[in-house]
Amino acid sequence: MSARPTAETQRVHIATFHIADHLYGVPTHAVEQLISARPLAPVPLAPKQLVGLINVRGRVVCSICLRTYFGLSAEDVPEEQVFLILRTGTGLVCLIVDKMSDVVTVEERKIERTPDEIKGLVSGTVSTNEGLVLLLDPQKVLGL
Amino acid sequence: MSSEFDEIIQEFLIESFESLEQMENDLVTLERGEDSESAIASIFRAIHTIKGTCGFFGFTNLELLSQASEDLLALLRGGGLEVSKATIDALLQTHDVTRDLLERIRDTGGDTGIEIGELAAKLGALAKGEAQPAPEPVEVHEPSTDAASAREPATGSMPSKVPEPAVETATLMGDDLAEIVGEFLAESFEALDQMEQDLIKLEKHPDDAETVARIFRTVHSIKGNCGFLGFEKLIRISHLGENLLNLIRSGSATVTRAEADGLLALADAMRSICKNIESDGMEGSVETTFLAQQLEALIATASMEEAAPPGQGTAPAKPASPSPKKKAAKKAVSPEPQSLVKRPSGSETTVRVDVRVLGELMNLAGELVLVRNRLRQMALDSRDSQWHDITASLDVVTTGIQAEVMKTRLQPIRTVWSKFPRIIRDLSSSLGKNIQCVVEGDDTELDRAVMEAIKDPMTHIIRNCVDHGIEAPDVRRAAGKVVQGTVRLHAYHEAGGVVVEITDDGGGIDPHKIRASAVAKGILTKAEADRLSDQDAQHLIFHRGFSTASAVTNVSGRGVGMDVVKSKIEKIGGIVDIHSEVGVGTKLRMCMPLTTAIIPVITVDVAGQVFAIPHVNVVEMVRLGAERMGSLLDKVEGASALRLRGRIMPLIRASDVLGIETESDGIAQVNWLLVLQAGAERFVIIVDAIIDSVELVVQGVDELFADIGVYTGAAILGDGSIALVLDMAGLAAQVHLETSRQIDDEQESLNAATVAGELIKVLLCDLDATEKVTFPLDTVMWLDRVSGSQFDHVGGQTVARIRGETISVFDLAAMRVSTDVSDWVAKRPAQDAEEHVVVVGYDGRRVGLRVHAVLDTMTCVLDPAGADSARASLGCVMVDERFVDVVDIAQLIDRAKGGFIEQLDRSQGRRP
DSSP, X not given: OOSSSSSTTOEEEEEEEEETXXXXXXXXXXXXXXXXXXXXXXXXXXXXXXXXXXXXXXXEEEEEEHHHHHTOXXXXXXXXXXXXXXXXXXXXXXXXXXEEEEEEEEEGGGOEEOOGGGOSSEEXXXXXXTEEEEEEOHHHHTTO | OOHHHHHHHHHHHHHHHHHHHHHHHHHHHHHHTSSHHHHHHHHHHHHHHHHHHHHHHTOHHHHHHHHHHHHHHHHXXXXXXXXXXXXXXXXXXXXXXXXXXXXXXXXXXXXXXXXXXXXXXXXXXXXXXXXXXXXXXXXXXOOTTHHHHHHSTTSOOOGGXXXXXXXXXXXTTTHHHHHHHHHHHHHHHHHHHHHHHHHHHHHHOTTOHHHHHHHHHHHHHHHHHHHHHTOHHHHHHHXXXXXXXXXXXXXXXXXXXXXXXXXXXXHHHHHHHHHHHHHHSSOTTOOOHHHHHHHHHHHHHHHHHHHSOOSOTTSOSSTTOHHHHHHHHHHHHTTOSHHHHHSOOHHHHOOOOOHHHHXXXXXXXXXXXXXXHHHHHHHHHOOOHHHHHHHHHHHHHHHHHHHHHHHHTEXXXXXXXXXXXXXXHHHHHHTTOOEEEEEEOTTOEEEHHHHHHHHHHHHHHHHHIIIIISOOHHHHHHTTOOSSEEEEXXXXXXXXXXXXXXXXXXXXXXXXXXHHHHHHTTSSOHHHXXXXXXXXXXXXXXXXXXXXXXXXXXXXXXXXXXXXXXXXXXXXXXXXXXXXXTTTEEEEEEEEESOSSEEEEEEEEETTEEEEEEGGGEEEEEEEEHHHHHHHEEEETTEEEEEETTEEEEEEEHHHHTTOOOSOOSOOSEEEEEEEEETTEEEEEEESEEEEEEEEEEEOOOHHHHTTSSEEEEEEOTTSOEEEEEOHHHHHXXXXXXXXXHHHHHHHHHHHHHHHSOEEEEEEEESSSSOEEEEEGGGEEEEEEEEGGGEEEEXXXXXXEETTEEEEEEEHHHHHHOOOHHHHBOOOOOTTOEEEEEEEEETTEEEEEEESEEEEEEEEEOBGGGOBTTTTEXXXXXXXXXXXXXXXXXXXXXXXXIIIIHHHHHHTTOOO
């Protein structure tokens, strides 16, 4: 992710995407692949945001829907959502997003890190030309 | 004398060839001038190990050569000599010659016939000629490093003289050193395990030269390595141990209890120190003074005996003088050097592979299975026969790969068992018992993961056997048993799994004691305990918080254990069972799957979704029609239960447990049931369909849904879709919450009856508007609503056509109050009316009894005091706090027999 070695100019590539009204982002190095929406195998009794499982090249991967997690209305869900497969420390997780946007490059120091005390899913924010990007921590996606 | 010795040599050769390869690399590194310290360290270590071992086997040439090069290396290491082209050349040459020597040993069993004198001289000259002032006085042949003590193991020199290369260790910090230490530790742990076993063996056969040899070798090589790494305590105690072993080997000391104890204590101390090193790189505070004294005392005794030599002329003049040792060793080897010739060198047939690589291979093989499954699915759908051929071949290959890869992960159970003889020995001696350990099938292989899981449970069981199982010698004698107790470990493969049996010939588990203990602990009430069968009582030892040891010892008996044993075994899909006979012994049997990665499952359909249930949990699969289902179904305080083969089990709809909403709720036309077992719990679930029995590669679940508690994982099916694998323990807990409490009560009252009164299952009916009556359920054939049109009059009595049979129908109410046979006849109902008829059977006859309404089935305690033949009553039961008669069907039918039934029989052409 780092294009330059020095800390001041260290740059981060962020893949951005839309979920409902917000623009989110994850470091590009955490992205395994993008796949088009496909049927999910539901998991009875699971927390609501775990909307199902998919088979990604022989691996069973949990699919997380942030819309459901945040309790957002299902009305404006686009017809073709995208499955964003992310790498976590232990394996893969699938994030269901409305639409992919651009990859933006920002300077590391421009990122406003979330204070540790309240650190959760969103590890920081950064403003770009597209608007404010909420950076998601892939590790945390599964731990919701 | 034997192949075992060959094995030692084989092992030595394998290791040596490996170290030589490493040495070559190190030399190259050294020549490049990189990282020279660790390279020298590594080379020194390789040479030192070879030297230590071959000296012992009597490979003189090899020993001489390695001694010379070790001396040189010691100087290089100590800084007394600079690395030069000449030294490297000489060392490379040493490497080559050493290889030649090893090859010769491999081929002929000896190391003669290769000229080493010149090279040794060269090495000596290098050391001598270029020796410079070194931190310590250096003599070529007596470098006062640990090598000195290694070469002359039994000079009796006190350990304090061993100088410390510890400073060096500090300068060598880094990955390389860590790696060397790591390797050293791994080897040492292995060696110590072996040593323990050998010591036990030696105690039994004190004259076994091979075993002494092997122990000596272990201690020696640990000493050599740790000396180099600067682990002082280890050096000191291993040095003493070596001295003692040397005396034993030379025949000056014999192995008695004291020696064995001392050496075992040595092994323990060495292990503790190694563990400390493993955790923080330091030797830690292991107490060795006492051990040292103990060993010294033993050495002193032996040396004294030696001073007054026994009659044998062969006794060496000095305990440690190398020459007799070599001769002795040579004698041991010489009988069969030929046998070595035939075997290919071990180094060519075995390779060491990183466990992670094997793990990855395993995963890939798993994925291959998935791909194969999908392809097979496609082939099945296709009409092209070529497809079938290809998939068939692929099938064979895949299965083969899977099996072979699986094998690489298998280890003989010996790896876990090796420590048990020692445990048994120590425990039994501390308890004053005499116990031998018999091992069978220790080459039975099983998966690493399974091995890991059963390690602790087995240790626990064995401790139990020794502590609680086998009686004290006087007790055994009094019982007329052999004084020496036996603990038998037996492993074998059965039905695609592994069975491990641990048997003792001790006192067995006394069910009475267990019952008493269970009552005392409040686990059961007196009544509950009394009604347990002996076998069930014995199973109580798996109950949480249960311990029967009359005295809690420090060995075992703290009441944590057998329940943990059980849950651990069950966690990996195994089963534990116990058979015990008082006075004869106890057998614990564990059946485990070979591996945990691929498991056979039953796939089921629940509301259109596929779930997998591990085979091990499935007791029975049942398909029931609506009627049969209805007759077996019970309502126990609102919860469903099923009676099947004498058990009442909670019954639950899979879709309910999983919270899936479905339309179908009642009894379907065809019902698919699975009787499942999770621990002691048995329950029945209803699924929509049973699909298949397949083997699945189960993938672990993410934490996210591990919390849900009802899944152990997920797996990909042949068609690429996903099945969730149900966790029986979790499911049982879920089921338990909903239903089991009542069922337990029910089963208890069922059991209670066997004590307090006969327990009876009855059908409760309204006899008329005011009175209720019950029928023993086992006499009830079926219940029917019979419409008026099905009734008929035949020869003065009422018959009904029910399910194709003509059955006499009597009015039960009338039958019980009137002795007039004609009153019994049921009134023929109006054409469009419906009557409830209970069809009962006795002695091959069927009779219909008209009742007002059928209410329920229940289990009650029969009170025989209420029996009354006039009312044809067997007794009465309590229903809703009221007494209700239980109809004596036999009597009723007998009564009717003389009258109408025979008449009916005749009219139908049947014989009575």
